[in-house]
Amino acid sequence: MKKLILAVAASILMSASAYAEVIKIGVVGPFSGPFAIQGKNFKAGIDAYIATHGDKVGENTIEILYRDVPQADPAQAKALAQELVVKEGVQYLAGFYFTPDAMAVTPLLKQANVPMVIMNAATSAIVTKSPLVVRTSFTTWQTSAPMAKIARERGVEKAITVVSDYGPGVDAENAFKTTFEKEGGKVVESIRMPLSTNDFSPVMQRVRNSGAQAVFAFLPSGPTTLGFVKAYNENGLKQAGIQFLAPGDLTQESDLPAIGDAGLGILTTFHYSLAHNSPENKAFVAAAQKAIGNPAELSFPSVGAYDGMYVISKMIEATGGKQDAQKAVDAVKGLTWESPRGPVSIDPETRHITQNIYLREVSKGADGVYFNKEIKTFEKQPDPGLAAAK
């Protein structure tokens, strides 16, 4: 009997002293399929974080579990998130490239007692769906609105918007139009193109006929942007002096080599350029390029993932590795740090990241590599999208 009590006591003691746990983080993103490169960037950002900070937070070891949702698929995203929570016992959910996927998972968070750190999905409203959502990427409103101010500063009176006809495209159109008209400009026409458009010549003809001095465009990053930029040049819009304005999705670094000289001089506003000049960014880019293998594939989702990992590590510190979603989220409200993209903070109200938005110009370096050169900074931009939706 004595022996038994001893054994029980010993086992309790041992389990208490060996409290250092493995904390699992489930990352949902597109790791195969047409958007595989963005998923690779998630992974590169996370690997870069672990390579530079180690896989331990305090006593606890973090373990990353990846789940693949190749295209926007809310049902699959939800099923995989459920599996991660129930079967794998993850304490944190992260990743999420597409808005619908993130939206589908938010109803699970409260019951699962799991915070969600969004590393990309860029629609303003996601953070309102659950108090357990924190976002470390950007919103389309946040990156598009400053462009309207730039256009006005450069003396553009009449502009035309051309966007792909889906959620983020409409967001970009609204953000630009609202801000541009508030600044006293006029949007003469708003064109929404089907997502599957391959031939942009007809659109460019319409832009030309509209008499606008600048065209504001939004397309999802990837194959279509190449055709769009080429059509802009080939239909003589560049020669006609019609300015090309867009958020940085159109000139993401991994697409620049393909766009080539056709892209030189395009102005974009965005939260992150790989060429951002800071020691933090140099260290990050070196680590992330090593993680992704081919340096030419590195692009903006990596920095969202890297900062997401930083936020999660702060959450783990605050909760001491115990599962307490609300405490974890509360701990990072108002958190301020120096990200590779510049100084950032988590807005305590919206749990969205407040950050600098940069005006960039596509340039060619001495080594022949194309990059986004930052030429102007809009400091500490919150997300104007939520206020506009109210």
Next chain:
Amino acid sequence: MQTFFSIGVDALAYGMILFVISIGLSVTMGLMRVINLAHGAFAMIGGYIASYAARDLGLGYGLAIVIAVLGTIIIAVPLERFLYRRIYGAPELTQVLMTIGITFCVIGLANYVFGPTLKTIPLPAGLQGPVDIGFRTIAAHKLFAIGCGVVVALGLWYLIERTSFGVKLRASVDNTAMAAALGVRTKIVYAASFALAVGLAAFGGVIGAELLPVEPYYALRYMVTFLVVVSVGGAGSIPGALIACLLLGAIDTTGRYLVPEYGEFFFYLAVIAIVWVFPRGLMGRAK
């Protein structure tokens, strides 16, 4: 009036690029009766080879096209010998399953070998930039694509309708056993026409790369459009495919210009209407 011409030129260019890529599929589906869902994959392979030859090896554009077409045929011939030959005359479902499987394998391999980024095929100076054609400017490579479309259409029509190879091909398709009994080496005829179809896919993949950029999902992304062209034109008919491409190109381009918010509504509405009136396509042959 200017708008009309402006749309017309764009429509012609888009239609011709569709034609060059899709006509190979029309040959395999109409003449060889194989539903080849891997057709887009072959066009993509052509694009990758041309990109590698022109960009990484620094060869000329013309040479890159030749290497791409020959290279794709060299890759396709063993596939024909060991995989496609088994499914000639097999039920449609078998054909669809096998060729879609090939497509996914090619996508995976392309992603692994070349990576998920876009690949461009550098154009020669003569095809770069805009050309002024009086009332507007048009990209020089689009004029080149229109020319290629015309040449391919005439060449194929001559080959199938006017040469002894064309006679043998049509005979083998209509009645393999009888053609073989009359001394036609049907297996070789099939292999040659398969190579022809694949070569055309590769050619189209290269000259259409400015509009349909080369990346691993090319193989699936545009496959629906190619299939639509074949079903509207009537499988196996060259004039049919040509008319279908020009018609669909015109509808698509006009829709995009005038009412982009309707998306591809008018494109598919036209497809439904045509297939409803002509179940075998515009110029399809009754079986």
